[in-house]
Amino acid sequence: MRKLLVVDDVPSNLKLIAGMLYSHYNICISSKGEEAIKIAISEKPDLIILDIVMPDMDGLDIYLSLKEDSLTRNIPVLFYTAKAITKEIEKELIDGQAYYITKPATKTDLLAMINSII
Amino acid sequence: MTDLLNINWVYFTTLSTIFLVVLGYLLHLLQKSRKKEALNREVMSNMAEGMYLVSLKDAMIVYTNPKFESMFGYDAGEMIGQHVSIVNAPTNKSPQDTAKEIMVVLIKDGEWHGEVENIKKDGTRFWCYANVSIFNHSQYGDVIISVHTDINEIKLAKLKIDTKEKEKQHVTALLEENKQVTKKLLNSQKLLEQAQSLARIGHWTLDCITEEVTWSKECYRIFGRNIETWKPSLNNFYQDMPEKDRYSLITANQKALKSGNSFNLDCRYFRGSNRNDLRWLKFVNKAEHSRDGLIVRMVGTVQDITEEKQASQTINKLHNFNRLILNSVGEGIYGIDLDGKTTFINPAGAAMLGWKPEELMGKVQHDVIHHHFQDGSLYPRVDCPTYTVLKGGEVQFVDNEFFWRKDGSNFPVEYTCNPIIEDGVIKGSVVTFRDITIRKKVEKNHWELSLKLEKLVEERNKDLTDNKQRYQNLVESLSDWIWEINTQGNITYSSPQAFSITGYTVDELIGVECSSIVSKESSQIISGFLDKCLPFNGLELQQIHKDGSVNYIEINGQPFFDHDGIFQGFRGIARDITARIKTQKELQKSEKMFRAIFEQAAVGVVQVESKTGNIVQANQKYCDIVGYNIKEIKQLAPQKHIHPDDYDVDKENMTLLLAGKINHFSQEKRYYHKDKSIIWVNKSVSRLWTSGEEPNFHLSIIEDITERKLMEEKLHQAMLNAQTASDTKSAFLATISHEIRTPLAGILGMSELLISKKPQDPILSYAKTIERSGKILLAIINDVLDFSKIEAGKLELESIPFSPKTILEDIQNLFYESAVKKNIKFNYVENTTLPYTLIGDPTRLQQILMNLTSNAIKFTSHGKVTIFTKWTSLGESYGEIEFHVKDEGIGIPKSKIRELFLPFEQSDNTTTRKFGGTGLGLAIVKNLVNLMKGRVDVYSRPNEGSDFQIVIPSKLSSQPLIELNSNSDFVTNVVQEQIAGAKVLLVEDNTTIQMIVSEFLKEVGLDVDHAINGLKAVEMSNKIEYDIIFMDIQMPEMDGYEATQLIRKQNIKSKKIPIIALTAHAMIEEREKCLAIGMNDHLSKPIDKNQLYFILSKWIKSKKLSITSQDTKGDAVKWDSHKLPKTTPSFNVSNILKDINGNRSLLHSILHSFYKDFSNSVNEVKNCLNSTNNENIIHIQKLLHSIKGVAGTIYAYHLYDSTDTLKKAIQKGEDKEQVQRALYDFENSMGQVLIMVSNILTTEKKKERINNKEDPFCLRSIEPVLIELNGLIASNDFNSFKCYEELKPLVQTKRDAHDCQMIGDCLDQMDFVGAKSALGKLAAAYDIHFKK
Missing domain, CATH: 3.30.450.20 (PAS domain)
Incomplete structure (x- = not known):
């Protein structure tokens, strides 16, 4: 089974997303940016799903850190957020380094998106 | 002499011409049949002339005919293989050179003819006239054919004459000489005749001036005439020819005479006038010119070619081809084999089609030139006559089709298909075609011309006939x-x-x-x-x-x-004029009749001139109505007898009538009688002109309706009175209900308190009786109130999802006991086809069923009461639900059924005394069902029982229902948890109610102060800051409304205190008034404990927050502008479950997290909003953002929307009122979601407990679970949750359970580090130690 890392600061949200996906993938979860990066290095997920708005370290920060580290650089990232995308993220989207889906998405849409990436 | 010689010379040249013609023909024949050896041989060997063939390749003689051999004195076949030059006599040129010279000309021109000096085998020289040409011989390849005629004698004579002339010999000698020459010439002629006879060729001359005809001897034979007796002439010759052939010959002759050209013609001739002996003759003809250029005579040969013709038809197929080609010069001819492939095509035909002949060879002709019809549709080859001729063998003639050129263009053709039959078998066909474009054009022109002509003739005829007929027609028409x-x-x-x-x-x-x-x-x-x-x-x-x-x-x-x-x-x-006379009579009759109607009508009729409004005629009744006589009426100004207020009421209609847009109208208006009294009339106006005409008159019919009007007025007044009475009644009812409710609240509350103190019997049973009686009284009041609401049209139905099954089960629970008590059976038939959820008003539906069921039980003394249902689907999302409540009671007489649903009616006035009740129950049922757009039916027989049947159209709910569980334990717990220690002010003048409510409040640990009226309340609230105030409305000294308004004005803090109205006024207006005055919510007396707690949990901020809120400052919430929250399902659990694969414990966990994360969010938002700190605003934005995300995911759409709206309102910096409105919406929706979440959490918890109890065997040993969980937590694995759920039932001691709970709490917060340490602690208790 493929492994996904889901990062969201809201626990109920995290549980929901994980709940939608756990029967299809191995799911790692994290509500904190630094922890998420640590898990990304140790667990080597096939895809990281990132919320953008988070208190300590927002999604873009996490994303940039991941891209700096050679161990995580090649892991695709899916931004899953209710927020409209920023210019920085848009650039990454255009460069093909990141993917984007609006929250809330239906389970079907989310699965379809993930399957199209990995 | 010279003349004579000239004549002789002429004669000689004539002969040579004939020779040439014969030779030419022969050569021609040979060339035409070059491939036909058999024929060739026959012809060649029988020829009178010497002939030989020389191979072009090596100039060797390859063939000689017998005549040639004898001419040159060789034996048969002796010359074969010799060089051609052996025939030439050596002159000043060598024989080889002579041959060469001839060859050069031959190659250049294709033919050569001339006189040559030949040499015989024995060396004798002699003159020949040779006609040489080249052709391809099937056997010998390219050969030279040379036909030699011995002209030695003539030549010699001529040479002699020439010599003599040159020497200018004596005339006599010359004459003598000439005589001899003539003699020789005659000999020579004899020879020629012999040759002709052998070759069967006759020759003839025609003197163009005398028309004298001379025939050679052979001619007589050919024509079958006796040379002695027959005098040839053109006429008798022509008579013996078939008409067609005669015509051809005459034409050819005349043409030749005119042009001087020669002709070559085959025609038929009845030999010796014998009609059975038709011969084919070949005429070759040439005109002779005199010296001055005039044509003096015709000379020609004739040959009987009948046998050849016949032979050629049968001997050789290929010969046949040539014949066809020959006969069709100028037309297109092609031959096809059985496959339709072209075997040959003549150049003319190919040129017509734009191809070269060789391009077409071997191709399927139809596909190349005949593939489509002119209109572009495909022409299948099987339909083509060129093809069918191959099948049927019939000659086909077609003149309406088109052939296609190479360049894609087409042209109309006329073609004939001749089958080629050999030995009775079709071997192919020959198609002869002709481009008939011009002919078609001509035909068309001709056709048009003739059409024109015909038309002209026709017109002319018509003119003639017209003139003749005109008069008669006129008369007859x-x-x-x-x-x-x-x-x-x-x-x-x-x-x-x-x-x-x-x-x-x-x-x-x-x-x-x-x-x-x-x-x-x-x-x-x-x-x-x-x-x-x-x-x-x-x-x-x-x-x-x-x-x-x-x-x-x-x-x-x-x-x-x-x-x-x-x-x-x-x-x-x-x-x-019969019809006219009859009509006149009819008219007179009908006029009489209408006059009578007009005069004697019971209504007033006037005829009015439309433009002026002048009355032209009026009947007696009209005069009677208005009180004027006819004379007065005609002079009466309309203003005078029409009420001024009504003068213009029909103006609009009148305009329409005049414009022809309407035909008539009616209008009620007031007239003045002559005596000045007012008359009400109903005036009907109809126009008397038909559409399109100028308006002339209209008819007004007036009817005196004064009496009716007066009646109506009276009725209207009566109705107004009744309405007032009804309104008074409603107000009275409301007041009464309030007046009754207040003491009743005391009765019920006190009895409940009394019972809760668990007194001894008989006090307990007394108290219970009091409570029961109170409840019955309350039910009656509610009935009355409901009915008055329905009557006043003030009852509004809800539209929310509900479970019909639950309602029915509730009914069963409610009435089961009373049925048992009466010793009757209560039978509820469960229906599995019933939809799980419907949209509607469950409370009112329950009321309907309760009324019916209680009636059924009431009126049944033995037997049973049955409730059953039926669902009829009427579409994908709606249908009809049918409820039956059937009893075996006293029944209802048929005559009474109609009155049954009227208010205050029972089937018998005595029943009230016997069975009790207000008699409003069924009226309420009927009205509620009507409001639900359903119907009630009753089937009943006295003493057998009744069947009440309700059918209600219902929509299916797309959202599954979450049952709101009014579990009071839960409510109490939640409320306690949330609000313990809050300060409450209870404003109530009625001590009973004060006692009851404060008892309820203290139960959940609240600190309660009392105020006995509004004035006191204002005073107290000014001193102490309360978390909530419960406010009675009707109080002495100062009522609740006034007190609320004063409290709101006191200070900033007091503006925000939730004030809840306690009201006995259960009417909607009351409730709205409370909210409008500035109260936050309302509770209806008698107070329901659960409702009270619900209000508390809704309005009291938690203790912790109420402390922080003390520091915050801000504007008061303006409550008055807000509407009440709508009842809609706050979120969709089944959709969440679907998303997470039905994992209930995960659902529990999610909702638990949600509750923890956001239960305080409303207060947080409120507090932050009041601060001006930017950070706080950012905090709200983030919080709202999170809530929005989660709300969307748990399908809490209302919350999602309201969060979004609030977020945007704050973001845009909209005015306070906007933000407050959004906040209020947000608060409501969040409140609803939270209530629902906690409900689900409680029921889930219960289920969990049961499940755990039921499944004791699946317990694992704790150690591996601990180890697994440790691994999962270390990698932040989501399965940690599942594993944790497995771990929970495995821990045994209370201390361990506490540690275990710690793990759960940490996980819930996504604190994996905390979870790990908590797990470490728990594991240590089982002697398991993990590496750090």
Whole structure:
């Protein structure tokens, strides 16, 4: 089974997303940016799903850190957020380094998106 | 002498011409049949001329005919293989050179002819005339064919003559010489004749001036005439030819005479006039010119080629081809084999098609030139005559088709397909075709021309006929009858029209006495005029129709006279005027009738001139109504007798009428009677002109409705009175209900408190009786109130999802006991086909069913009460639900059923006494069902029982229902948890209610202060800051409304204190008034404990927050502008479950997290909003953002929307009121979601407990679970949650359970580090130690 890392600061949200996906993938979860990066290095997920708005370290920060580290650089990232995308993220989207889906998405849409990436 | 010589010379040249012609023909024949060896051989060996073939390749002789061999003195075959030059005599040129020279010319021109000096085997030289040409021989390849005629004698003679002339010999000697020459010439002619006879060729001459014809001997033989007796002439010759052939020959002859060209013609001839001996003859002809260029005669040869013709038809197929080609020069000819492939095509044909012949060879001809019809549709080859001819063998002639050129264009053709039959078998066909474009054009022109011509002729004819017919037509087409009578009165002329008028035909009328076809009176009139000879006009007569009926005719007549002025009779015209006369009579009749109607009508009728409004006519009734006489009316100004207020009421309609847009209208208006009293009339106006005409008159019909109007007015007044009475009744009911409710609240509350103290019997049973009686009284009041609401139209139905099954089960639970007590069976038939959720008003539905069920039980003394249901689907999302409540009670007489649903009615007035009840139950049922757009039916028989049946149209709910569980334990717990220690002010003048409510409040640990009226309340709230105030409305000194308004004005803090109205006014208006005045919510007396707690949990901020809120400052919430929250399902659990694969414990966990994360969010938002700190605003934005995300994911759409709206309102910096409104929405939706979440959490918890109890065998040993969980937590694995759930039931001691709970709490917060350490602690208790 493929492994996904889901990062969201809201626990109920995290549980929901994980709940939608756990029967299809191995799911790692994290509500904190630094922890998420640590898990990304140790667990080597096939895809990281990132919320953008988070208190300590927002999604873009996490994303940039991941891209700096050679161990995580090649892991695709899916931004899953209710927020409209920023210019920085848009650039990454255009460069093909990141993917984007609006929250809330239906389970079907989310699965379809993930399957199209990995 | 010279002349003679000239003549001789001419003669000689004539002969040579003939020779040439013969030779040319032979050569021609040879060339045409070069491949046909058999024929060749036959022809060649039988030839009178010497002939030989020389191979072009090596100039070797390859063939000689016998004549040639004998001519040159060789034996048969001796010359074969010799060089061609052996025939040439050596002159100043060598024989080889001579041959070469000839060859050069041959190659250049294709032929050569001339005189050559030849040499015989024995060396004798002699002159020959040679005709040489090249052709391809099937056997020898390219060969030179040379035909030699011995002209030695002539040549020598000529040479001699030449020499003699040159030497200018003596005339006599010359003459002598010439005689000899002539003799020799005659010999030579004999020789020629012999040659001709051998070759069967005759020659003839025609003197163009004398038309004298001379035949050679052979001619006589060929033509079958006796040379002695037959005098040849053109005419008798022509007579023996078939017409067609004769024509051809004459034409050819004339052409040749004109042009001087030669011709070559095959034609048929009846030999010796014998019609059975038809011969084919070949004529080759040439015109002879005189020295001055005139044509003096024709010379030519004739040959009988009948045998050849016949032979050629049968001997050789290929010869046949050539024949066809020969016969078709100028037309296109091609041959095809059985496969339709082209075997040959003549150049003319190929050129017509734009191809080269060789390009077409071997191709399927149809596919190349005949593939499509002209209209572009495909022409299948199987339909093509060129193909069918191969099948049928019939000659096909087609002239309406098109051939296609190479360049894609087409042209109309006429073609003939001849099958090639060999030995009776079709071997192919020959198609001869001709481009008929021009012919088609000509045909078309011709056709058009003839059409034009025909038309012209037709027109001309028409003109002629027209002139002739015009008069008659005119007469006959007249609808009038034209007649003529003579002096005796006999009819002498009649137009056919007589028949339609009189019934007599023209024939029948002619000669008849005219008086015999008219009535007696009419005949007298006629005879009067006849006598006077005077013209008459417009005479109306009665004509007796042939069938005996009487017609009316109008007749005009004119006497007419002959040239001498003598009276001859009358002519004239008659017209049938029967219809006119009849109509006139009818009109008179109907006018009489309408006049009577008009005069005697019971309504007033006036005829009015539309433009002026002047009355033209009025009937008696009209006069009676308005009180004026007819004369006065006609002069009456309309203003005078029409009420001024109503003068213009029909103006608009009148305009429409005048414009022709309407035909009539009615209007009620007031008129003045002559005596100045007001008359109400109903005025109907109709126009009297038809559409399109100018308006002239209209008709007004007025009806006196004064009495009716007065009645109506009275009725209206009565209705107004009734309405007022009804309104008074409603107000009275409301007041009464309030007045009754207040003491009743005391009764019920006190009895509940009493019972909760668990007193001893009989006090307990007394208290219970009091409570029960109170409840019954409350139910009655509710009934009355409901009914008054329904009557006032103030009852609104809810539209929310509900479970019909739950309602039915509730009914069963409610009534089961009372049924058992009465010793009757209560039978609820469960229906599995019932939809799980419907949209509607569950409370009212339950009320309906409760009323019916309680009636059923009430009126049944033994037997059973049955409830059953039926669902009829009427579409994908709606249907009808049917409830039956059937009893076996006293039943209802049929006559009473109708009254059953009327208020205050029972089937028998005595039943009230016997069974109790207000008699409102069924009226409420009926009204509620009507409101639900359903229907009630009753089937009943006295003493057998009744079946009440309700059918309600219902929508299916797309959202599954979450049951709101009013578990009071839960409520108490939640409330306690949330609000413990809050300060409450209870404002209530009624001590009973004060006692009850404060008891309820203290139960959940609240600190309660009392105020006995509004004034006190204002005072107290000013001193102490309360978390919530419960406010009675009707109080002495100061009522709740006033007190609330004062409290709100006190200070900033007091503006925000939730004030809850305690009201006995259960009416909606009351509730709205409370909210409008500034209260936050309302509770209806008697107070329901659970409702009270719900309000508490809704309005009291948690203790912790209420402390922080003390520091915050801000504007007061303006409550008045807000509407009440709507009841909609706050979120969709089943969708979440679907998303997470039905994992209930995960659902629990999610909701738990949600509750923890956001239960305080509303307060957080409120507090932050009041601060001006930017950070706080950012915090709210983030919080709202999170909530929005989660709300979307748990399908809490209302929350999602309201969060979004609030977030945007804050973001945009909208005005406070906007933000407050959004905040209020957000608060409501969040509150609803939270209530629902906690409900689900409680039920889930219960289920969990049960599940755990039921499944004791699946317990694992704790150690591996601990280890697994440790691994999962270390990698932040989501399965940690599942594993944790497995771990929970495995821990045994209370301390361990606490540690275990710690793990759960940490996980819930996504604190994996915390979870790990908590797990470490728990594991240590089981002696398991993990590495750090």
